[in-house]
Amino acid sequence: MQPSWKEVSLSDLPLREDLKSQHAYGAPQLDMPVCLNVNENPYPPSPSLVEHIATAVANAARQANRYPDRDFAELRSHLAAYLTHDTGVMVDASSIWAANGSNEVIQQIFQAFGGPGRSALAFTPAYPMYDEYCRTTFTHLHTLPRTGNFMLDLNQAIDSIREHQPSVVLLTSPNNPTGTALPVDDIRAILDIAPGVVVVDEAYAEFRRHGVRSAVTLLPDHPRLVVTRTLSKAFKFAGGCVGYCACASAIIEALKLVRLPYHLSVFTQAAACAALVARDEMLSQVEAIKAERDATVIWLRSQGLAVADSDANFVMFGKFADRHRxxxxxxRHGVLVREAGPPEYLRVSIGTAAEMDEFRTALLAVMASV
Incomplete structure (x- = not known):
């Protein structure tokens, strides 16, 4: 028998005034045959990799009565080794920090460097969570529009930084929702004049096209640069929800001032370490996804649609008079994509070849009927 609870609504609670008109962030979670809306890697871990991760978690469970390593030294060592391999820049474990997704990492950055009386600068269209980081830390957010091809107007960006003196500058490369990557020279120019920390969000960096450099290559000469990444995308580890950043060790000391104690569980640490040990298998479909992305861009353009260049595992396309339609x-055709970006655009995550076939078939049918 269910207990009887007194009914209460949100309006009955002493909620902060600035939250009363807000809505929780999140993509629609619908059970569809083809889900291409949250930029996941569509390929699941192999049975042998599942067993490898399960064994690591089972071993961790033997000491679940003890708190985990608060500074997760083993995980930081694995992340540093991977980032060194991926970028060619020697990264030490002392320059790595991790949390429950790159969202938590960036939130900690705002807790440490944002706050009342401080501001941040972002470039739209941008990841909607940037607004939330600012709102929850009482950081004022300035925004500048991207250019027609969704890049930065560098001169405008530099003028805005000089005017507003933001404590945090948010650069996203590749950008969500557009997929466009920033030239390293633009990032360097902003680093040269920014008074605070510069965060380069590289959640989709593993999908960048050949020749597109990571901002990690700038770390040795720029102590206020923070490069954030995640295992949720290319590593097909979204269920593990582990993100991390590379930066100067002094910035990590600042993040420790705001992190919750033992914020990464023993199970999270064990599973993530196991995934990184098997990084070659975890990343084994990245090239196939990139090829499918490039083919999708070509096909969408052949249908007369506007498509942003993409270095990510998704493609933003339009323009539609009524994108919701x-x-x-x-x-209705069983394909879930995302209403993201400018009002005339949709965004599709890159799925398996079979899923992308279904997407193309469905889109042709829909376009013929509108």
């Missing part, structure tokens, strides 16, 4: 039409 197109989104709904795709949903």
């Amino acid at each position: 197109v989104w709904s039409g795709l949903l």
Whole structure:
């Protein structure tokens, strides 16, 4: 028998005034045959890798009565080794920090460097969570629009930084939702004049095209640079929800001032270490996803659609007079994409070849009916 609880609504609670008009962030979670809306890697771990991760978690469970390593030394060592391999820059474990997704890492950055009386600068269209980081830390957010091809107007960015003196500058490369990557020279120019920390969000960096450099290559000469990454995308480890950053050790000391104690569980640490040990297998489909992305860009453009260049595992496309009608039409065909970016655009994550075939078939049918 269910207990009887007195009913209460959100309006009955002493909620902060600035939260009363807000809505929780999140993509629609719908059970569809083809889900291409949250930029996951569509390929699951192999049975042998599942067993490898399960064994690591089972071993960790033997000491679950003890708190985990608060500074997760083993995980930081694995992340440093991977980042060194990926970028060619020698990264030490002391320059690595991790949390429950790169969202938590960036939130900690705002807790440490943002706050009342301080500001941040971002470039739109941008990841909607940037607004939330600022709202929850009482950091004022300045925004500048991207150019017609979704890049930065560097002169405008430099002028804005000089005017507003932001404590945090948010650069996203590749950018969500557009997929566009920033030239390293633009990032360097901003680092040269920014008074606070510069965060380069590289959640999709493993999908960048050949020749596109990571901002990690700038770390040795720029002590206020923070490069954030995640295992949720290319590593097909979204369920593990582990993100990390590379930066000067002094910045990590600042993040320790705001992190919750033991914020990474023993199970999270064990599973992430196991995934990084098997990084070659975890990343084994990245090239296939990149090829499918490039083919999708070509096909969408052949249909007369506007498509942003993408260095990520998704593609933003349009322009639609009524994108919600197109989104709904795709949903009726069992294909879930995302209403993201400018109002005329949709965003599709890159799935398996079979899933992308279904997407193309569905989109053609919808476009013929609108």
